[in-house]
Amino acid sequence: MTSALLQADAIHLGFGGIKALSGVSLAARAGEITAIIGPNGAGKTSLFNAISGFYKPQQGQVRFEGRDITAQGPARRAALGLARTFQNVALFRGMSVLDNIKLGGHTRLAANPFTALWYLGPARREEMALRREIEREVIDFLEIDHVRHQSVASLSYGLQKRVELARALAMRPKVLMLDEPVAGMNREETEDMARFILDIQEERGITVLLIEHDMGLVMDISNHVVVLNFGQVIGTGAPAEVRHNPEVVRAYLGDKAAAGVSA
Amino acid sequence: MRIGDFRASYAHDEALWPTRVQQTWLAALAVALVMLPFGVNGYIVGLACMVGIHCIAAAGLNIMTGYTGLISLGHAAFMGVGCYAAAWAAQRGMPTLLTLLWAGGLAALLGIAVGLPSLRIKGLYLAVATLATQFLLVYVFREWDSVTGGVRGVNVPNASLFGFELLNDHRMYYLIVPVAALMLVAARNLFRTRVGRAFIAIRDKDISAEVLGINLLHYKLASFAIGSFYAGVAGALLGYFYRAMTPEYFTLQLSVFYLAVIIVGGLGSMLGTILGAIFMTLVPELLRAGVALVAQWAPRATEILSPVQQVVFGLLIIGFLVFEPHGLLEMWRRVRRVFHLWPFRA
Amino acid sequence: MTGGFDWIALAEYSLIGLLSGGLLALIALGFVLIYKGTGVINFAMGEFMMLGAYFFYTANVMWQWPIWTALPATLAAVALVAGLIERTLLRPLSGQPVISVLMATIGLASALHGGVDAVWGGKNYEMPALLSRKPFIVGDIFIPGQVVWSFLLAAVVITGFTLYFRFSKTGIAMRAAASDPLTAYVLGIDVRRTQALTWMFAGMVGAVAGIVVASMTSLSPALGGAALGVLAVIILGGLDSIAGAIVAGLVVGLIESLTAAYLGGKVRDIVPYAVVLVILLIRPYGLFGTRRIERL
Numbered sequence: 027m028t029s030a031l032l033q034a035d036a037i038h039l040g041f042g043g044i045k046a047l048s049g050v051s052l053a054a055r056a057g058e059i060t061a062i063i064g065p066n067g068a069g070k071t072s073l074f075n076a077i078s079g080f081y082k083p084q085q086g087q088v089r090f091e092g093r094d095i096t097a098q099g100p101a102r103r104a105a106l107g108l109a110r111t112f113q114n115v116a117l118f119r120g121m122s123v124l125d126n127i128k129l130g131g132h133t134r135l136a137a138n139p140f141t142a143l144w145y146l147g148p149a150r151r152e153e154m155a156l157r158r159e160i161e162r163e164v165i166d167f168l169e170i171d172h173v174r175h176q177s178v179a180s181l182s183y184g185l186q187k188r189v190e191l192a193r194a195l196a197m198r199p200k201v202l203m204l205d206e207p208v209a210g211m212n213r214e215e216t217e218d219m220a221r222f223i224l225d226i227q228e229e230r231g232i233t234v235l236l237i238e239h240d241m242g243l244v245m246d247i248s249n250h251v252v253v254l255n256f257g258q259v260i261g262t263g264a265p266a267e268v269r270h271n272p273e274v275v276r277a278y279l280g281d282k283a284a285a286g287v288s289a
Numbered sequence: 290m291r292i293g294d295f296r297a298s299y300a301h302d303e304a305l306w307p308t309r310v311q312q313t314w315l316a317a318l319a320v321a322l323v324m325l326p327f328g329v330n331g332y333i334v335g336l337a338c339m340v341g342i343h344c345i346a347a348a349g350l351n352i353m354t355g356y357t358g359l360i361s362l363g364h365a366a367f368m369g370v371g372c373y374a375a376a377w378a379a380q381r382g383m384p385t386l387l388t389l390l391w392a393g394g395l396a397a398l399l400g401i402a403v404g405l406p407s408l409r410i411k412g413l414y415l416a417v418a419t420l421a422t423q424f425l426l427v428y429v430f431r432e433w434d435s436v437t438g439g440v441r442g443v444n445v446p447n448a449s450l451f452g453f454e455l456l457n458d459h460r461m462y463y464l465i466v467p468v469a470a471l472m473l474v475a476a477r478n479l480f481r482t483r484v485g486r487a488f489i490a491i492r493d494k495d496i497s498a499e500v501l502g503i504n505l506l507h508y509k510l511a512s513f514a515i516g517s518f519y520a521g522v523a524g525a526l527l528g529y530f531y532r533a534m535t536p537e538y539f540t541l542q543l544s545v546f547y548l549a550v551i552i553v554g555g556l557g558s559m560l561g562t563i564l565g566a567i568f569m570t571l572v573p574e575l576l577r578a579g580v581a582l583v584a585q586w587a588p589r590a591t592e593i594l595s596p597v598q599q600v601v602f603g604l605l606i607i608g609f610l611v612f613e614p615h616g617l618l619e620m621w622r623r624v625r626r627v628f629h630l631w632p633f634r635a
Numbered sequence: 636m637t638g639g640f641d642w643i644a645l646a647e648y649s650l651i652g653l654l655s656g657g658l659l660a661l662i663a664l665g666f667v668l669i670y671k672g673t674g675v676i677n678f679a680m681g682e683f684m685m686l687g688a689y690f691f692y693t694a695n696v697m698w699q700w701p702i703w704t705a706l707p708a709t710l711a712a713v714a715l716v717a718g719l720i721e722r723t724l725l726r727p728l729s730g731q732p733v734i735s736v737l738m739a740t741i742g743l744a745s746a747l748h749g750g751v752d753a754v755w756g757g758k759n760y761e762m763p764a765l766l767s768r769k770p771f772i773v774g775d776i777f778i779p780g781q782v783v784w785s786f787l788l789a790a791v792v793i794t795g796f797t798l799y800f801r802f803s804k805t806g807i808a809m810r811a812a813a814s815d816p817l818t819a820y821v822l823g824i825d826v827r828r829t830q831a832l833t834w835m836f837a838g839m840v841g842a843v844a845g846i847v848v849a850s851m852t853s854l855s856p857a858l859g860g861a862a863l864g865v866l867a868v869i870i871l872g873g874l875d876s877i878a879g880a881i882v883a884g885l886v887v888g889l890i891e892s893l894t895a896a897y898l899g900g901k902v903r904d905i906v907p908y909a910v911v912l913v914i915l916l917i918r919p920y921g922l923f924g925t926r927r928i929e930r931l
Binding site: 354413417418420424549592600603606614 | 676724727728731733734735737738739741742743744745746747748749750751752753756757863866870874901904905908909911912915916919
Binding site: 101112116118119120128131133138142143154158161197 | 302303475493
């Protein structure tokens with residue numbers, strides 16, 4: 027059985043009087059695509075934020091490669107190999123596509139203010155190496171070479187999401203967390219994105235954790251599905267199993283529909 | 290018209306001035322800068338020196354505020370720190386170039402201290418904190434007699450390069466302009482590396498920046514340090530230029546002036562910094578000339594030169610913010626586009 | 636035998652400090668109104684005070700209008716200017732980043748300051764004594780009359796505004812628009828009108844404060860810089876809290892008075908800024924300010 031690369035154990039997360047997550051546990055197995063689904067407000071993005079390190083859970087642990095990272099901040103977790111994208115595209119609007127992607131390589135570079143101001147020498151060398159690497163591994167792969175010098179603000183929504191994925195890939199992550207990667211995309215764009223995610227998993231062996239509402243995508247590409255509702259896990263398993271889980275059907279479609287599903 | 294502009298290597302693509310035309314213009318500019326003092330009168334050389342100093346200070350402020358989004362209303366105070374530090378060291382025999390480093394370094398350390406709270410306080414609150422720092426530092430300048438000479442001020446020894454004393458503006462020009470050029474290129478270089486990119490990321494979306502592994506406090510402090518270093522060097526050069534300095538120079542008004550320079554010129558751009566510095570140095574001169582002209586008919590005009598300058602200054606800031614928020618840079622880019630596309634329409 | 640600590644003096648300085656805090660609270664009210672209503676820190680507040688004082692001087696002294704005509708005329712004039720500023724400057728900039736709006740008010744301050752200086756000249760004028768100078772004597776404590784009257788005036792104005800916001804229809808509309816403009820708009824509140832009104836009220840508050848301060852000191856363009864010290868009050872109180880402005884005004888007034896008495900006038904001038912730094916380091920949102928939570 028493949029081991030869990032990223033694990034959340036019994037996470038309890040609350041804000042003031044609101045309980046966002048109650049005892050949520052999740053295991054993303056190495057090399058697999060794990061999907062988190064659930065109705066709006068179920069706590070999916072809160073879970074992502076807890077795993078990323080933006081929220082500190084009141085109880086519970088986040089473990090990466092077996093080690094407890096609950097106390098570490100987002101920047102530290104990025105250095106460990108955790109990359110994520112956001113629901114509302116979080117690109118840096120003041121920069122070009124290329125510069126945005128280069129930021130993915132931030133933790134792997136070494137320039138400091140002194141070498142940067144001078145530029146010639148070590149800073150320039152690592153910039154050239156990064157540029158070559160990004161062109162080869164990310165820009166070609168995601169087919170965005172034609173927009174590399176454009177400002178991200180001028181791109182279509184679908185392309186922006188692809189650039190955000192590119193930036194996450196430039197981190198050479200071990201775990202890639204995608205928050206609604208195909209939200210707002212049409213059929214063609216969704217299929218392109220699905221192809222990219224599968225390639226990322228198969229060719230690069232990256233573990234993928236994704237939040238999605240598009241059931242077609244989830245059923246097609248995920249190895250494992252976790253269902254959240256009202257801050258609790260109400261079902262986990264392979265996609266086919268989860269689809270027929272009466273709790274899950276009730277959460278999405280109501281009691282009448284659940285009654286019609288065989289247990 | 291720009292044609293045949295293609296890049297055959299990544300190195301070429303990443304260059305600051307990739308095209309032949311740009312390189313030619315750059316060379317011409319360099320020659321013009323070297324020859325300037327020989328072709329114009331002393332007053333203009335003095336103006337050129339001031340533009341150089343303004344460029345350095347404004348570049349530092351642009352790094353902090355334009356690129357990293359950290360609003361500072363206390364930039365003038367940091368220049369003051371640099372100026373007094375340089376004067377103190379020069380009086381004790383430190384060579385001029387070293388005093389520049391010393392001035393910048395001290396200002397940078399202070400910048401880091403002032404920047405420490407920036408993790409907890411953002412935007413408006415940071416602006417108010419820098420405003421408070423501005424007033425407190427001027428108070429220190431006025432009261433710390435033994436070092437700053439208090440209200441009477443300090444005398445700055447003549448600058449000298451390799452034993453050669455820079456006794457007049459003409460000679461100071463050849464210290465200030467190369468230093469300014471070097472520091473502007475260095476500032477631009479920052480943004481070709483991960484350090485500068487991190488600054489912009491912090492400005493645009495600091496949450497995203499964190500997720501990419503950028504330690505926010507580390508880079509905000511770096512931005513404060515570099516920006517303040519530039520202010521310190523500019524302050525030191527200012528001291529050498531005027532040969533004497535009082536605390537009244539480094540007030541809130543000067544801080545506001547530099548903010549106007551980068552807004553009018555263009556936030557987040559070194560070319561914008563240069564354009565803004567030139568423009569904002571020329572405006573008072575033009576006003577003075579205009580008032581002198583009008584004074585022939587209305588003698589009272591000269592009295593109100595100073596308040597009129599304030600009004601024009603305020604209106605310029607407001608005007609640019611409302612009508613041309615990206616500053617002179619955007620106007621420059623429009624002109625360039627016309628030339629690049631001619632004879633086709635932009 | 637040398638006496639013990641001079642308690643009478645301490646009581647006197649403290650009382651004077653608290654009472655002069657009333658005026659600080661009034662100026663702070665102007666800041667808070669604009670911040671609460673439009674999210675902007677108005678660096679030109681001091682210039683509104685200046686306008687009020689100069690307009691009043693022109694009407695009352697230069698044109699010889701009686702006080703009860705000059706005062707409303709001044710308030711109307713300043714309200715008009717403030718409303719115009721909101722319309723022509725702030726509205727085009729709504730939605731722009733913080734630094735743009737901040738610089739806009741700074742540019743505005745510069746333009747207004749220069750304008751007043753150019754029109755009226757830079758010399759000191761003497762304002763008519765609007766507040767009685769007769770001191771109040773409580774036991775051994777000696778309080779200058781102006782301090783007491785300015786406090787009472789400030790108290791009246793602040794109370795008036797607080798009641799207005801609490802109970803009047805327009806006041807409630809303004810509070811709604813300040814707290815959630817989109818919802819207020821959907822509910823039929825003319826958000827743009829309330830924002831213009833906010834600026835007009837803040838202008839009037841500033842004008843009153845300016846007239847009082849000028850009559851207590853003197854009329855000159857230096858009046859414009861007076862408001863920056865009030866930043867300490869609004870930071871301590873919380874940028875969007877009127878109650879905070881009141882409490883903080885009294886506290887800062889007290890601190891300033893005691894510092895002036897025991898440490899000298901020069902230290903007193905920078906006390907507000909030291910206070911600002913200390914608060915920003917320990918408790919940035921002040922005593923009563925609402926903490927901003929960022930949505931991820």
